[in-house]
Amino acid sequence: VYAGHFAAGLAIKGRSPSTPTWGLLLGVGLLDVLFGPFVLLGIERVSMTPAVSPGFSLDYIDWSHSLATSLVWAGLYGALWLGRGRRTAALMAAAVFSHFLLDLPVHPADMALWPGSDVHLGFGLWRALPDGWWFVELGVIAAGVGYYWARSRKIGSFGRRAWAVATVVVLLHVMNAPWLAPM
Amino acid sequence: MDMSATGFAVFAFAAFLIPVPLLAWLDRAPRQPPETD
Numbered sequence: 001v002y003a004g005h006f007a008a009g010l011a012i013k014g015r016s017p018s019t020p021t022w023g024l025l026l027g028v029g030l031l032d033v034l035f036g037p038f039v040l041l042g043i044e045r046v047s048m049t050p051a052v053s054p055g056f057s058l059d060y061i062d063w064s065h066s067l068a069t070s071l072v073w074a075g076l077y078g079a080l081w082l083g084r085g086r087r088t089a090a091l092m093a094a095a096v097f098s099h100f101l102l103d104l105p106v107h108p109a110d111m112a113l114w115p116g117s118d119v120h121l122g123f124g125l126w127r128a129l130p131d132g133w134w135f136v137e138l139g140v141i142a143a144g145v146g147y148y149w150a151r152s153r154k155i156g157s158f159g160r161r162a163w164a165v166a167t168v169v170v171l172l173h174v175m176n177a178p179w180l181a182p183m
Numbered sequence: 184m185d186m187s188a189t190g191f192a193v194f195a196f197a198a199f200l201i202p203v204p205l206l207a208w209l210d211r212a213p214r215q216p217p218e219t220d
Contacts, residue, residue, distance in 0.1 A: 006202065013210070022207035029199030036196025039188060048187045056191060152210075161209040168206060172198075 001102045003173035004137045005029055007144030008098045010165065012091055014151035017158050019091050020084075027077055027095035031103075034073065035064040053130035054178060058110045065107075067121065068114035070100035102140070106133055131178050138173060145169055 009028040013021050026033070038044040038061075045059040063069055078093030103111065107122035125133045145166045152159025159165065174180070 002198065005199075006206065010206075010210075020207075021210045022203055025203045025206055026200075029203070032195045032199045036192040036194075039192035046188050046191055048191065157212055159210055160212060164209045165206055168202065168209065172202060 002176045004140040007141040010148035011144040014148040024095045027092050030096050031064050031099045054126045062112040062115035066112040
């Protein structure tokens with residue numbers, strides 16, 4: 001999942017307009033922001049699988065994407081926002097954990113319960129629907145961004161260019177199409 | 184770790200960071216209409 005995470009962050013923004021947008025959008029991607037350096041440091045592993053959807057195999061992502069560490073990252077990120085109030089902190093934590101929830105149906109079973117656990121979660125939409133997952137994620141994006149857009153029009157305190165926000169998110173999803181590039 | 188994995192890791196890192204300031208900027212509050220007497 002890529003652009004779908006941004007759609008989740010925007011949906012939270014629509015629900016709670018006073019929450020900083022950049023914080024939500026950074027939060028929804030935090031697990032993959034951590035994944036990048038973790039791979040470079042040798043803590044996690046990925047390999048390319050051009051013949052198998054989605055084009056890569058997340059061989060070991062227990063520290064960035066396991067259920068337990070996702071909750072820990074969510075808690076830590078939320079704690080950074082406590083200065084803005086408990087509600088903002090909770091929403092930031094929810095944004096981080098939404099990443100795990102959105103990845104769960106799509107990933108093959110590569111998300112551990114905790115680092116080193118033998119149990120791995122993931123319902124495997126990437127493998128079951130090598131092209132179709134893109135349309136499923138498009139539906140998630142339409143729901144999340146549509147809600148954000150509608151709320152911006154109703155409330156009027158954010159989303160000066162909600163149409164452009166929606167366009168950028170859809171373009172990011174197009175760039176991530178299985179017939180163009182892997183994610 | 185081969186270079187393709189390295190490239191993928193850098194790509195994933197950047198792909199989730201680069202859009203954030205752009206989307207946040209596009210999301211900012213609408214201009215208030217100028218007050219009239």
